[in-house]
Amino acid sequence: MNGQLHLISDGNFSKQHLNILMKIHSAIDYFHLREKKKSAGELIEIINVLEKGNIPLHKVIINDRIDISVMKKCAGVQLAYHSAPSTLVRKSFPEIMIGQSIHSLEEAKKANAKDIDFLVYGHIFESRSKVGKTPKGVYELKSIIDYISLPVIAIGGITPERAEAVINAGAEGIAVMSGVWQADDPVKAVRDYRKVLKEGIIER
């Protein structure tokens, strides 16, 4: 079984991010465009740039904005607690993939499996983007995975070394940010993640 690798944008999408994506997109399952401060127009411009860079949009998941995902024919949408309710999204847009971000077993219990394709749960470990917040740890991850039938993607401070424990806990895959964007060698970082997820960098 191959674990999924999701790469999440860090809110500062630039030409540098595009260059990295162009090198590694074949080795990741999904790229999440998560640029909360950008306008709809700016997000669409980024997607146009991805398109020109031959990043397959069927690997691109848009944070919160269902309309942008639909208009640009992306894979789907990642919903947070402040987003539209998944039931409403599924009803109006049955064709798109719906991910839901959760942070507790409580939220997992509320997640309606009928209307959601996968959960993103975290943060699991200490993470550069969640400094000072107590990480959930692998044990709580496992209790959520055991509770809910939906695939769970783990996020937060997951290095290639830590990925094994996460996959062993039953996660469908991992989501990373700084582990790739801030790596000295992002291509090697993705290769290292892929090795743990039991798959080399191959055109998929």
Place this chain on the structure above:
Amino acid sequence: MNGQLHLISDGNFSKQHLNILMKIHSAIDYFHLREKKKSAGELIEIINVLEKGNIPLHKVIINDRIDISVMKKCAGVQLAYHSAPSTLVRKSFPEIMIGQSIHSLEEAKKANAKDIDFLVYGHIFESRSKVGKTPKGVYELKSIIDYISLPVIAIGGITPERAEAVINAGAEGIAVMSGVWQADDPVKAVRDYRKVLKEGIIER
């Protein structure tokens, strides 16, 4: 000919706004939900509240978020310069009404009449929400109306007294904010606007 009356939310939607809307919705053509700082979840909650208050959602236009308009079956969307391009919106969502906000003849020239149902242009007069910015005036409004075939809704500091000049310039209607929300008697204010727009407060 009856001029349209659009009422725009002021970014601080509250129970008080709902109470006003419940009294005056039959006398306005459209209510624009324009609460830029609110999340998708919060916007949907407001729309649910409007629905419960029997405000007809076919009179509700959502600022920027096409997905919310589609999911809640509202009239359509109001696009700004930072929104998705109208051509892309029309292509993916041909069934919804599309308004475009513009601020100059230059922007009017760029507005693609095929993909837009109406323009909102302003601000025409000194306005509480645009303090310190030079108003466009009725002369420039008329030059835009003469240039473009699209219906133009004028916005900005339009009191019932000033509405006549705007309609005489050829505007399809007016959009108001503080003229209603901050009026001592919002019902009377709407009635006064309607009088100039040549229509009483009647169920439409």
